[in-house]
Amino acid sequence: MQPLFSIITVTYNASATVRPTLASVKEQTCRLYEYIVIDGLSTDNTVDIVKEAEIENCVVTSERDRGLYDAMNKGLGLANGDYVIFLNAGDTFHAPNTLEHFAEAIMDNDYPGIVYGQTDIVNARRERIGSRHFTAPETLTLESFSNGMVVCHQAFVVLRKLTNNFDTRYKYSADYEWCIRCLQRSHRNQYLDEVVIDYLNEGVTTNNRWRSLFERFNIMTYYYGFLPTLFRHIKKVIKLLARKS
Numbered sequence: 001m002q003p004l005f006s007i008i009t010v011t012y013n014a015s016a017t018v019r020p021t022l023a024s025v026k027e028q029t030c031r032l033y034e035y036i037v038i039d040g041l042s043t044d045n046t047v048d049i050v051k052e053a054e055i056e057n058c059v060v061t062s063e064r065d066r067g068l069y070d071a072m073n074k075g076l077g078l079a080n081g082d083y084v085i086f087l088n089a090g091d092t093f094h095a096p097n098t099l100e101h102f103a104e105a106i107m108d109n110d111y112p113g114i115v116y117g118q119t120d121i122v123n124a125r126r127e128r129i130g131s132r133h134f135t136a137p138e139t140l141t142l143e144s145f146s147n148g149m150v151v152c153h154q155a156f157v158v159l160r161k162l163t164n165n166f167d168t169r170y171k172y173s174a175d176y177e178w179c180i181r182c183l184q185r186s187h188r189n190q191y192l193d194e195v196v197i198d199y200l201n202e203g204v205t206t207n208n209r210w211r212s213l214f215e216r217f218n219i220m221t222y223y224y225g226f227l228p229t230l231f232r233h234i235k236k237v238i239k240l241l242a243r244k245s
Contacts, residue, residue, distance in 0.1 A: 006081030024092035090200035113186025
């Protein structure tokens with residue numbers, strides 16, 4: 001039987017963070033999934049931890065890759081489900097019935113192109129820090145992403161036939177560009193009015209953050225135009241300065 005969901009987790013030396021992710025998948029009340037773990041040839045015991053979790057319908061590969069998005073492309077290549085979900089090591093479904101709620105939203109709404117929800121930020125002790133800085137809109141369109149990644153990638157569940165590979169030319173923001181392309185192909189997007197993902201706050205180095213923002217600006221310019229993108233950023237800077245003053 002073809003699974004409804006392909007849940008994909010990419011790992012590399014993730015022994016310190018992967019256990020909550022595995023537990024989150026295993027405890028889902030909806031069993032209509034396959035679980036794909038793409039490991040980058042970890043030198044710790046990540047692969048052993050995954051296998052010891054004994055998650056049903058789990059496929060594990062461990063080999064060298066050319067970075068995060070190359071590994072995610074490998075996951076897409078193995079996926080058989082109607083929908084794909086990327087769940088990073090350290091991130092979890094918000095509740096045991098989250099996948100069940102996704103399934104209900106899909107079947108009640110005639111298989112929309114994208115189903116999405118809200119995201120909470122948690123620390124390593126799984127304590128809630130707060131909501132994500134972007135609140136997912138009740139109505140999601142292609143234009144929504146002109147303001148940035150308004151839906152967390154992990155909370156963005158996509159009909160697999162609408163997807164293609166991540167563009168590995170982008171080292172930090174290929175997920176943002178991939179979501180835009182999925183939105184271009186989606187015939188209808190369904191909002192799930194609840195928190196669906198707990199996102200692990202690991203922090204990002206300043207250097208990588210600025211590189212990511214630069215990539216994201218270039219992606220916005222490509223899809224939404226240079227002047228509109230520039231004006232949006234100017235408005236954000238003005239709002240930030242006003243808030244600080």
